[in-house]
Amino acid sequence: MTQERTLSIIKPDATRRNLIGKIITKLEDGGLKVVAQKKIQLTQEMAKEFYEVHKDRPFYNDLVNFMISGPVVVQVLEGENAVLKNREIMGATNPDEAKPGTIRKEFAESLEANSVHGSDSIDNAKIEVSFFFDDEEIVG
Numbered sequence: 001m002t003q004e005r006t007l008s009i010i011k012p013d014a015t016r017r018n019l020i021g022k023i024i025t026k027l028e029d030g031g032l033k034v035v036a037q038k039k040i041q042l043t044q045e046m047a048k049e050f051y052e053v054h055k056d057r058p059f060y061n062d063l064v065n066f067m068i069s070g071p072v073v074v075q076v077l078e079g080e081n082a083v084l085k086n087r088e089i090m091g092a093t094n095p096d097e098a099k100p101g102t103i104r105k106e107f108a109e110s111l112e113a114n115s116v117h118g119s120d121s122i123d124n125a126k127i128e129v130s131f132f133f134d135d136e137e138i139v140g
């Protein structure tokens with residue numbers, strides 16, 4: 001099995017409710033290792049660029065405003081099949097559809113305020129990791 005890296009974001013609804021530790025525990029218990037991490041306040045410009053793929057969707061402006069409504073934790077997770085594993089641990093985008101025990105089922109407030117983001121493919125993981133981190137900031 002190949003080791004992968006993926007980008008994870010703990011979103012403002014979760015940092016506001018002091019859930020950072022509980023979310024990281026779920027990721028670690030699921031076999032993922034945090035190899036880079038920082039708590040930051042996104043600017044509007046950064047949030048717009050990060051979610052540019054959604055720029056034509058009706059929820060884009062609200063999503064950008066939500067993502068800058070408080071600090072986020074951006075982190076790189078490493079492990080076997082890390083991209084898929086992270087998505088399994090997060091649960092479905094819509095918390096109403098997320099399986100029991102997943103982060104979004106337990107913690108998400110809504111489809112928008114869904115507590116975490118995770119890269120959806122290996123290619124996007126590379127793009128998203130390099131959006132936030134230089135190579136020397138990632139320590140396996």
Ligand code: CMP
Nearest residue numbers: 054059063093111112113114116117118
């Ligand atoms: P995320 O995995 O960060 O990717 C895009 C985000 O847009 C998603 O999680 C949700 O927080 C948010 N979002 C808001 N409305 C929708 C929607 N109708 N469909 C998908 N994502 C949505």
